[in-house]
Amino acid sequence: MSQKTSELFASMGARLAITRNEIGLSQAGMAEALGVSHRAYHSYEKGQRGLPVETLVALHDRFQVDLMWILLGNRSARVEHDLKALEEFEVALDTYLAKQGIKLKTEKRGAIAARWYRSFLQGKAIEMDDVHTWIELLTE
Numbered sequence: 001m002s003q004k005t006s007e008l009f010a011s012m013g014a015r016l017a018i019t020r021n022e023i024g025l026s027q028a029g030m031a032e033a034l035g036v037s038h039r040a041y042h043s044y045e046k047g048q049r050g051l052p053v054e055t056l057v058a059l060h061d062r063f064q065v066d067l068m069w070i071l072l073g074n075r076s077a078r079v080e081h082d083l084k085a086l087e088e089f090e091v092a093l094d095t096y097l098a099k100q101g102i103k104l105k106t107e108k109r110g111a112i113a114a115r116w117y118r119s120f121l122q123g124k125a126i127e128m129d130d131v132h133t134w135i136e137l138l139t140e
Contacts, residue, residue, distance in 0.1 A: 010047030015070050017045045023063055034058045086117050093131065108138045 020030045031041035034055050043049040051059075051070070059065045068074050090113055097104060104112075112134050119126045 005050075006047065009050050011073060012051060012070055013045045013047035015073065016051070019059075019063070019065055019070065020045070033062055082117075082121065085120055086113070089113065089116055089120075092128065096128070096132070097135070102135060102139060104135070104138060112138070 020027065023030070025033065027041055027045065028038045031038045034041065035058055036044075036055055040049070044051050044055070056067055056070070059070070060067050093109070093112060093116075096102075097109075112131060115134065116126050116131065
């Protein structure tokens with residue numbers, strides 16, 4: 001196994017272990033849930049073997065795990081979750097604007113929503129007070 005492959009397997013194994021701990025299962029429990037032997041699962045976490053496609057699919061189907069993160073360490077968009085969060089943010093933004101009697105051009109409102117959404121996807125919490133500051137800057 002090349003060094004690049006062994007590093008890839010080790011990284012995936014570490015992320016798999018983090019995921020398993022977040023789910024709250026032992027290695028044996030996770031192996032059973034994924035339909036693999038405990039020995040095979042242990043070798044995945046240790047980075048000694050790559051995860052078969054079938055195991056990855058089972059991991060996603062059973063626990064809704066972000067496979068882009070497992071494979072590459074990148075978070076992917078969770079469309080159904082992310083769009084719901086964006087919709088909730090836009091409703092809160094529009095409610096605030098209406099209560100304050102603030103009218104923003106569509107592109108400015110869109111810029112606020114886009115900035116919030118990018119932060120959301122990066123896992124950065126944006127408080128509504130920060131959003132209010134953005135609005136003040138755009139209305140000056």
